[in-house]
Amino acid sequence: MFLDILPTLLTVIILVSAFLYLIPGETLEAILGAKSGLLGILIAALIGSIALIPGFIAYPLARIFLDRGIPPTTVAVFITTLIMVGILTLPLEIKFFGKKAALMRNFLSFLGALIIGLLVGYFL
């Protein structure tokens, strides 16, 4: 099983490495900070869904976003979509779950992450 998923896994890691270089933390901050309100939240959700940033980088980054005045709701939505939705890892997920289940899981998680993020932002 390990050898079977290795090529897909390595390809995903290559994609993620390139992504992290092309869109560094400062760029993310500029994008998330540029638009406020609903549009800002939607942009955060989209970026969070595509990006695959490990937790040990994502949380310190989220702290910086909050400190620089990016609204808590935007940051919360970014974090929840980041950990629940994985567009870059879809090829791997499809291998295990099939196209139908993988797409549906990501779609439902996207909606779920949006709701959770909005609620957290509202109560924070």
Place this chain on the structure above:
Amino acid sequence: MNYRRIIYDYIWLILFALFSLGSLFLGFAPGQKIYLNFYQFILEMASFLPLMFLLVGLFDVWIPKEKVEKHVGQGSGLLGSFWVILLATLQAGPLYGAFPVAYLLSKKGASVRNIFIYIGTFSCMKIPLMTFEIGFLGLKFSILRTLFTLPVFFIIGILMEKYLGKNYKVNPATLQ
């Protein structure tokens, strides 16, 4: 497995290796930076994947199907979901590390609902990661997020079971 198959499977890795080597010799900084990112991810993967597959292997051999079916299978109710959540919170690593475990749970007869509750809670309620979250974003953020997350994953689990049917199985992800 023939050579053509191997080249086909690893084409991106081969191209990436050429790109990285080229960047090194030509002093192309972006290429070197991307390679460094790649190297860090490989280290992260190497630190948890072997253990994960070892556990999956032991789990496969030691834990009988009847046990899994009885405790987290169809009709196991809330307690069954509690067990998969507990299993998920005690683990570490990125989401794709949960896929082999999901396959095994599925193979041993866990219900579709519980498999997706497991995947969901694995994605955002792992204790090692939660300590990190509390450290950087505060206890209030973490508690609020967890509180809203749990019902959402129950709903997603139920919807996925409805959508895929009770007989849905996760693939072993082997090459066809």
